Amino acid sequence: MTPRSSLFFLLAACTAAGVSGQVIKRDSGKLYAEMCAACHGAKLQGASAPSMLDDTWLYGNGDDESIxxxxxxxHxxxxxxxxxxxxxxxxxRGLVIFMREQRAGFGRPSRSGDAPTGVIKAKDHSFTVEIVxxxxxxxxxxxxxxENKILVTEKPGRLRVIDNGKLLPEAIRGTPAVRDAGQGGLMEVAxxxxxxKNGWIYLAYSDPAKDKNGRDVSLTVIVRGKIRDGAWVDQETIxxxxxxxxxxxxxxxFGCRIAFDKDNYLFFSHGERGRGEDAQDLTKPNGKIHRIHDxxxxxxxxxxxxKPNAFKSIWTYGNRNPQGLDFDPRTGVLWETEHGPRGGDETNVIRRGLNYGWNTITYGMNYDGTPITDKTAQEGMEQPALYWTPSIAVCGIDFYEGDAFPKWKGHLLVTSLAKEELRLLTIDGEKVTGQQTLLANLGRLRDVGSGPDGSIYLVVNGPDRLVRLVPAK
Ligand code: HEC
Structure with missing residues (x-):
């Protein structure tokens, strides 16, 4: 290294590191305002320099690396x-994510219009939305x-039954106590x-516990039990x-979704509980997909x-907060959706023993706009099959297996919370080959499932309801 270039490196290092040697993280929005807005416009709309909101690029195709x-x-x-x-x-990297967000209208209300009513036309099918x-x-x-019964979990800790289209006023009695706080509570039912033949129903919930100092602590627990005469009975901790x-x-x-493969192995997801580094640590259960017997x-x-000290149920690691998990019934491949931080929501193909990268690599940045890392890829870490930057707040998923919408059969239904959309992904083997939005503005979509009647059921938060999509007549 010549003296000149070492000086250059020293300067570059000084701007990124504070006196203590700690890296100072800078808000990408502020950086843009200070360093770019004068020429490109405060909202990227263009001024003396070109707009970066349109799809005309002078250099490259507007991909991350060209930017x-x-x-x-x-130049x-x-x-x-x-x-x-x-x-x-x-x-x-933070600036690139910031530009992606601005291009997608980040910060504007996610609802782009009124809740849809009447017949909704998607590419291959038209449907109406019914409140269940x-x-x-x-x-x-x-x-x-x-027998036309549906189970719905409510986060505060109730398991509700919809019997032939009627919501029973009483929740199932005797389900486990949960810690309904933050993102935790009663979550999955499967x-x-x-x-x-066996009547087993599985629940995942945030366990209300106290540590040795009497502090409230929690982690996801999975139990199974049966429903008899409106009560939860025969419970076993799984x-x-x-x-x-x-x-x-x-x-x-907290995660947490459950999916069974064809040999009845139970796979479930556990979020990293806000501890990114734990996702890379095999001695910790959080930030993983697990595999156990039923x-x-x-x-x-x-x-x-x-592996000494490793958590024996771990199937994959480096998973941030997986909120969707389902097997493709045609291929037996396990698919997962995972909340990124600000940007970097992912769809992953989950394969035995692999590392999905959080929090070493990510397509997102911190919620305060500061970068996490410039690394989106690294040797030994898996790339997502698809990612969303900015985030849509990707949630529950389901491979559509019904007959009511024949052209969607074998496609992956994907819900989103913040973006309030239902998306349909076309899957070819282990690749995502297409994506369309079927529905928007109904509320935050938490979960999706194809019912035995072929209707598509959506768990909606705000308004809190269960709806279904039925083919338009
Ligand atoms: C002093 C003015 C100025 C500043 C400051 C500036 N740019 Fe530019 N930028 C330009 C001009 C002019 C061009 C177009 C070059 C051309 O016409 O070939 C450009 C081009 C670009 C392009 C390529 C666009 C394309 O169509 O391919 C990107 C991306 C970009 N700027 C991002 C930024 C970012 C991010 C910042 C802040 C860190 C920034 N610029 C700061 C003037 C500026």
Whole structure:
């Protein structure tokens, strides 16, 4: 390194690091306002320099790397200075995410119009929206029982039954107590694949516990039980970590979805509880997808059973907050959706023993607009099959298997909270080959399931209800 270039590196390092050597993280929106707005306009609309809201690009196709290159190298002969010496790689990454958000209208109300009524026309099918149950309280998940009965969980800790289209006023008695705080509460409900024979129903919830100092702590627990005469009976605990792994209070990122494969292995997701570094730590249960037998035993062929101190139920790691999990019935491939931070929501193909990267790599940044890292990829870490930056707040998913919408069969239905949309992904093997929005503005969509009648059921938060999509006549 010549003296000159080492000085250059020293300067570059000084701008990104404080006196203590700690990296100062800068808000990407503020950086844009200070360094770019004068030429490109406060809202990226263009001024002396071109607009960055349209789809006309002078350099590259508007992909992340071309934008990052423009920022680093500038276009000095055209009047844009290079920023590669003053901005760190993660600052540049933060600016790219900020530009993505602005282009997608981030910060404007997510509702682009009124709630849809009447016939809604999507590309291949038209449908109407029917309310199945209204006035629920923070519904979270839906499952379908035989004889036209539907189960819906309510986050505060109630399991509700809709019997032939009527919401029963009483919740199921005797379901476990939950800690309804932050994002935790009663979450998933799922039936055993042989439910007709054995009657097992699985619940996932945030366990209300106290640590040795008397502090409220919580983690996700999975139980199974049966419903008899309106009561929850025969409960067995299927998965529960010991208390030292519990995290304080209510808080964030519990997961939790359950999916069974064709051999009745139970897969479930556990969010990282706001501890990004735990997702990379195999001795911790949070930030993982787990695999257990239907009765909770650990399969002997799990990937980390022989690794000292590893959590034996771990199937994959580096998962931030997975809120969707389902098997493609045609291929047996497990698909997962995962909340990113600000940006970087993901759809992943979940394969045994792999690392999905959080919080070492991500397509998102911190909620305060500061970058997390410039790294979106790294050797030994999986890339998402699809990601959303800015985030749509991706939630529950379901492979559509009904007959009511034949052209959607085998496609993946994907819900979103913040964006309030139902999307349909076309899946070819382990690739996403298409994406369309079927519905918007109905409320925050928490979960989706195809009912035995082929209707598509949506768990909506705000207004709190269960609705279904039925083919238009
Ligand atoms: C002094 C004015 C000026 C400043 C400050 C400036 N730019 Fe530019 N920028 C330009 C001009 C002029 C062009 C167009 C170059 C051309 O016409 O070939 C440009 C082009 C670009 C492009 C390429 C657009 C395309 O169509 O491919 C990107 C991306 C970009 N700027 C981002 C930024 C960002 C982010 C910042 C702040 C870190 C910034 N610019 C700061 C003047 C500026």
């Amino acid at each position: 990052a290159k423009s920022i680093r190298d500038g 000095p002969e055209k009047g844009m200075p290079p920023f590669g010496a003053t901005l760190s790689a993660s600052d540049v 149950a209204d006035k629920l309280s923070h519904p979270w998940a839906v499952a379908f029982l035989p 039936l055993h694949p042989d439910y007709a 998965w529960k970590a010991s208390i030292e792994f519990y995290r304080p209070g209510g808080g964030v990122h 009765d909770g035993r650990i399969p002997v062929d799990n990937p980390f059973v022989d």
